[in-house]
Amino acid sequence: MVSISTKDQRVDAWQKLVDIIESYLEQNQDPETPVVKYRSAQDLKEELELKIGEAGADSNEVFSEISKYLEYSVRTTHPQFNNQLNAGFNFNALMGEIVSFIANTSMATFEIAPVATLLENKLVEELNKSIGYENGHGIMVTGGSNANLMAIHCARNRMFPNAKHEGNPNKELCVFVSQEAHYSFQKAVSLLGLGLNNLIKVKSTVQGEMDSEDLENKIKKCIEDGKTPLLVASTAGTTVMGAFDPVAKNQEIAKKYNLWHHIDGAWGGAALFSEKLRHRIKGCEEADSFTFDAHKLLGTGLITSFFLTKDKNIIRETNSGGGGSYLFHEYENSEYDTGAYSLQCGRKVDSLKFWLTWKALGHKGLQEFVDNQVAKREHLVNLINEHPRLKMLHEPQFLNACFQVLPEEENVDINKYNFDLRFKLVKEGKYLVNFSSWEDGTVFFRHVFANNVTQKEDLNKLVDEIVSLSKTM
Amino acid sequence: MVSISTKDQRVDAWQKLVDIIESYLEQNQDPETPVVKYRSAQDLKEELELKIGEAGADSNEVFSEISKYLEYSVRTTHPQFNNQLNAGFNFNALMGEIVSFIANTSMATFEIAPVATLLENKLVEELNKSIGYENGHGIMVTGGSNANLMAIHCARNRMFPNAKHEGNPNKELCVFVSQEAHYSFQKAVSLLGLGLNNLIKVKSTVQGEMDSEDLENKIKKCIEDGKTPLLVASTAGTTVMGAFDPVAKNQEIAKKYNLWHHIDGAWGGAALFSEKLRHRIKGCEEADSFTFDAHKLLGTGLITSFFLTKDKNIIRETNSGGGGSYLFHEYENSEYDTGAYSLQCGRKVDSLKFWLTWKALGHKGLQEFVDNQVAKREHLVNLINEHPRLKMLHEPQFLNACFQVLPEEENVDINKYNFDLRFKLVKEGKYLVNFSSWEDGTVFFRHVFANNVTQKEDLNKLVDEIVSLSKTM
Known part of the structure; x- marks a missing residue:
């Protein structure tokens, strides 16, 4: 009835689970891996075919659900996920969560x-x-x-x-x-x-x-x-x-x-x-x-x-x-x-x-962790300030950078331009960075440095991609 | 700085973690394992020595924290944990939690x-x-x-x-x-x-x-x-x-x-x-x-x-x-x-x-799961009703059984007696079952059937233990 209950079944399941997770994490380190495999809600529904049967599913089916979950979920531990105020990866925290759940x-x-x-x-x-x-x-x-x-x-x-x-x-x-x-x-x-x-x-x-x-x-x-x-x-x-x-x-x-x-x-x-x-x-x-x-x-x-x-x-x-x-x-x-x-x-x-x-970081490590993120923000802001097509909208105090891409042509609605460009970027799937807007209608990219996995070279790539994508608009 | 970050370190950490968890789960199947290693808050504080250093802890120290966590936590997947409205073990849910955390x-x-x-x-x-x-x-x-x-x-x-x-x-x-x-x-x-x-x-x-x-x-x-x-x-x-x-x-x-x-x-x-x-x-x-x-x-x-x-x-x-x-x-x-x-x-x-x-249970399996718990409750209630020293206080409608132990001697405050007996049981550590009280002062054992791991023979043992412990009061 319950598909995984004996010790042998568990040992086997642990192995499969760890393999799936490790291969997922490795994919996330490959810059060719899309941060999201974008589907509209309707399309995704059809693809997933979520169904509970009268009889239970065997462990293969359970693992297939897990694989689908990871395949279509946004990869928040991918270096190009800089969209939300939570991201990154931390194995000690993962172990803490697992042990908390076990207990x-x-x-x-x-x-x-x-x-x-x-x-x-x-x-x-x-x-x-x-x-x-x-x-x-x-x-x-x-x-x-x-x-x-x-x-x-x-x-x-x-x-x-x-x-x-x-x-x-x-x-x-x-x-x-x-x-x-x-x-x-x-x-x-x-x-x-x-x-x-x-x-x-x-x-x-x-x-x-x-x-x-x-x-x-x-x-x-x-x-x-x-x-x-x-x-x-x-x-x-x-x-x-x-x-x-x-x-x-x-x-x-x-x-x-x-x-x-x-x-x-x-x-x-x-x-x-x-x-x-x-x-x-x-x-x-x-x-x-x-x-x-x-x-x-x-x-x-x-x-x-x-x-x-x-x-x-x-x-x-x-x-x-x-x-x-x-x-x-x-x-x-x-x-x-x-x-x-x-x-x-x-x-x-x-x-x-x-x-x-x-505990694993120590007080000093925690300080370095935060300061490292600040250094990444400084790096991106420098890139933006140096680039003729990019414009910072504020002087960052913390780990957010709000900026606009300037259209090449005149008479273009800059806000619609930035909105469209960002959505195009997301649909391509390689980069996920958020946008935001002010009441006056200003629309802009909002990059947040919540992801400890993201490195300076990833930020270089992001800037290159945004600029080159903007040329296709 | 972060103690576990490379692939090799992760593989090693997974192995250690799974070993710790599997040995923990095996212990929980051994009736000699106490469901709780009782310590007062003050004593436990001294035993744990919780401390964050300036420098970070290495992975051995992290694993030692994990082991201590499991050692002194109440074992809610132990068959003799019937104290709270959550208990039991479910590997599919564990995998779901791990994958949710990873994503x-x-x-x-x-x-x-x-x-x-x-x-x-x-x-x-x-x-x-x-x-x-x-x-x-x-x-x-x-x-x-x-x-x-x-x-x-x-x-x-x-x-x-x-x-x-x-x-x-x-x-x-x-x-x-x-x-x-x-x-x-x-x-x-x-x-x-x-x-x-x-x-x-x-x-x-x-x-x-x-x-x-x-x-x-x-x-x-x-x-x-x-x-x-x-x-x-x-x-x-x-x-x-x-x-x-x-x-x-x-x-x-x-x-x-x-x-x-x-x-x-x-x-x-x-x-x-x-x-x-x-x-x-x-x-x-x-x-x-x-x-x-x-x-x-x-x-x-x-x-x-x-x-x-x-x-x-x-x-x-x-x-x-x-x-x-x-x-x-x-x-x-x-x-x-x-x-x-x-x-x-x-x-x-x-x-x-x-x-x-x-998904793993299916609709039918879910029904059986619930009905199995009802059968366990019926079993315990029969044991109680048949035992001259035990008395049910209600006709159970769901998965709770409230009962009192009757003192052997006369002129004993039955409520204090049940309170003391239950606390003695908990301090011994082999059984964890809750108690409750009504406004009129009635104190009684409250057994809840939230734990799918508990089997009928575990209930037999519980009744034997309560009765034999009551003879030492």
């Missing part, structure tokens, strides 16, 4: 996940040390979006401790983010019952940083309108441009008006580990909370997210309650039960993959 | 996760077919708690479409669950800004089913008090007793008073696949939404959760918004972008592990 312990209680609980606590402690939270707290969550949600949830609970029992106070609670902030704040204010109208977008500069003066004006306006300012989120490393909001200035303003100050460092939080970048988040230890995703830059695999707080008790106060009758028993280790203050009940172990990664 | 594609867009998107859609389609949703919708979420949260979020959006922009309406919105319902509803109403006071606990019968008469009375009372009934959740398979709320009756009441009817089938949703159990959720196709966790009974690994709806559009309407500038581009496949209606942005692929499991 399959849920994070709800120390009793069931003793080692994983201590690992998560240790990672929280190390991250808090990097931030400068001397007596902080934290928990792993289901993504940066979830961490940002938790920040507003905690802020509401601190300002209105009765909200937990009575619901939102009869006031309009306002959350301030920059116009470049991540869209998870929209999801969060909607979910929390605060309403999208109370998510106030603060202006950003041309470099993508929040304009603190506009922040203060908008807070004042909010108060004048009889509303209640609740939280300001400074983004450390915006999604599109990788810009850092002025943390220290925003902190002052938050303090002055009694707002919770959250730092969304999902992407740019890696600046914590880099001598070169650390100054970008100077003063972050004064903020109330911090989002950090290790899976974005460090290749630890989806999802490796943290929500960290300066206050030792606020996460527990905000989230505690329930489960006492069967899950959270009072005994000698009960203060270690993370489920008592999580939004999840059953929770996957996400700590081990990051733990093995960090 | 590491985020579910946000079809462009980046083409195969995984179609797989998830296909699983949603199959589950909806099982439920009876003819034109439904669904999405994988971060756990049953998250699915229950989504249900209330969608219900609020349907009743108050303006809430998304304006925040919670100036009314008290009430959510009805049984007193035996999962505590995630507490977390949800708090997070959504509805308040714990508006989570109305409906009485349960001695068998753990919601009392529909009390439900209707409480809805009426809510209306009389000027509040607004929003949603009723019927639990299909309660956490402690595995009871099924009366779905059809609750559906009638929900319809009469215009409430959203949600079914929390996180645990008991597996009844969908069993001829023996299907009648327990008769009428579920009329309900508005359904929570299902494949990781609970089917051994697919944390997390494999679904939120399913009868309405084709409500999830999208409720959750859409944002990300347009850089992520969700309008093009030929954009209707397939699940991120446009998810609460997450980056999202791990959880579909493949369940897909390979279901």
Whole structure:
């Protein structure tokens, strides 16, 4: 019935699986391998023929499903995948994920996940040390979006401790983010019952940083309108441009008006580990909370997210309650039960993959890892600046490079041109780099340096390819 | 710097990893292997010596961390682990997890996760077919708690479409669950800004089913008090007793008073696949939404959760918004972008592990899988009923068996006795079975049949051990 269950079957299956994976990884090192075998959804559906039979499939069929999965999935460990804020390869993290799955312990209680609980606590402690939270707290969550949600949830609970029992106070609670902030704040204010109208977008500069003066004006306006300012989120490393909001200035303003100050460092939080970048988040230890995703830059695999707080008790106060009758028993280790203050009940172990990664790199290795990525970004930006057909649109602060390709001919709509060129590049399949747009209609390539596999020569090739492809337009 | 990166290093690492895992799995088949090597948190901390150095660790140290992780983690694939609602082993799911990690594609867009998107859609389609949703919708979420949260979020959006922009309406919105319902509803109403006071606990019968008469009375009372009934959740398979709320009756009441009817089938949703159990959720196709966790009974690994709806559009309407500038581009496949209606942005692929499991079992195999677990429960319940020292506390409807051990001597506090006995059993390490308590102070063993590895002879041993251990008390 179950196709792989005896020891012999497993040994055989391991061998087949490792062969498939190793051949996949080798293909990814070959520049001729397309980063994606593009199919429209409709075509792919027909090709895959997904079907569950009455009788079970044998192990050959299972392996054939696996091969198809890898064949048509985008190759995020390919050096020419620079499209999303997660990419690259890390064998230690892979081993961590496999072992976590084998053990399959849920994070709800120390009793069931003793080692994983201590690992998560240790990672929280190390991250808090990097931030400068001397007596902080934290928990792993289901993504940066979830961490940002938790920040507003905690802020509401601190300002209105009765909200937990009575619901939102009869006031309009306002959350301030920059116009470049991540869209998870929209999801969060909607979910929390605060309403999208109370998510106030603060202006950003041309470099993508929040304009603190506009922040203060908008807070004042909010108060004048009889509303209640609740939280300001400074983004450390915006999604599109990788810009850092002025943390220290925003902190002052938050303090002055009694707002919770959250730092969304999902992407740019890696600046914590880099001598070169650390100054970008100077003063972050004064903020109330911090989002950090290790899976974005460090290749630890989806999802490796943290929500960290300066206050030792606020996460527990905000989230505690329930489960006492069967899950959270009072005994000698009960203060270690993370489920008592999580939004999840059953929770996957996400700590081990990051733990093995960090352990293998060491503090110094982690710093070098981040700084290497910065060096690659500098390399690409130099190429762009030197090329007459390419134009940078900003001065990069982190690991994003936004640029346009200039059409050779006049009277061409540059935005449509860049859109079409990028889609052509993707359909060819050898390179995957994202694009983005601004409200004024500007469309541009957005290269992100989340992929540790990508090397400088790969960037040279990318530039050559874009330029030569543009000649066929 | 990175300790495992070349092909040769990987081949070597794979070998070591597989050896460690296989020896771990073999140990788990040996009845002499303790299911947990119990340490207090303080002792375990000292034993593990968790530390990140300035320099990185070599691969031997990494493997030593892995071995320690497995040594002190609770063995959830051990036949005597029957403590939590996830357990057991499933090699196909393991392969699915490994391959998902290797590909590491985020579910946000079809462009980046083409195969995984179609797989998830296909699983949603199959589950909806099982439920009876003819034109439904669904999405994988971060756990049953998250699915229950989504249900209330969608219900609020349907009743108050303006809430998304304006925040919670100036009314008290009430959510009805049984007193035996999962505590995630507490977390949800708090997070959504509805308040714990508006989570109305409906009485349960001695068998753990919601009392529909009390439900209707409480809805009426809510209306009389000027509040607004929003949603009723019927639990299909309660956490402690595995009871099924009366779905059809609750559906009638929900319809009469215009409430959203949600079914929390996180645990008991597996009844969908069993001829023996299907009648327990008769009428579920009329309900508005359904929570299902494949990781609970089917051994697919944390997390494999679904939120399913009868309405084709409500999830999208409720959750859409944002990300347009850089992520969700309008093009030929954009209707397939699940991120446009998810609460997450980056999202791990959880579909493949369940897909390979279901594919390998087939529809028939899945039914047998569930029915086998029912047969094991029947076996244990027979043992308990036949034993003079053991007493069942309910008539099991699903895969939970709640029972007490009767002290040999008189004048013994039976609740303290069961508590102490269970903790003694856990500290011995050979058996891990949970306990639970009721508000009246009754403490009892709660055996859950989530572990497919456990066989009838293991249950015989468990009963023998409990009884013989009780003689040492």
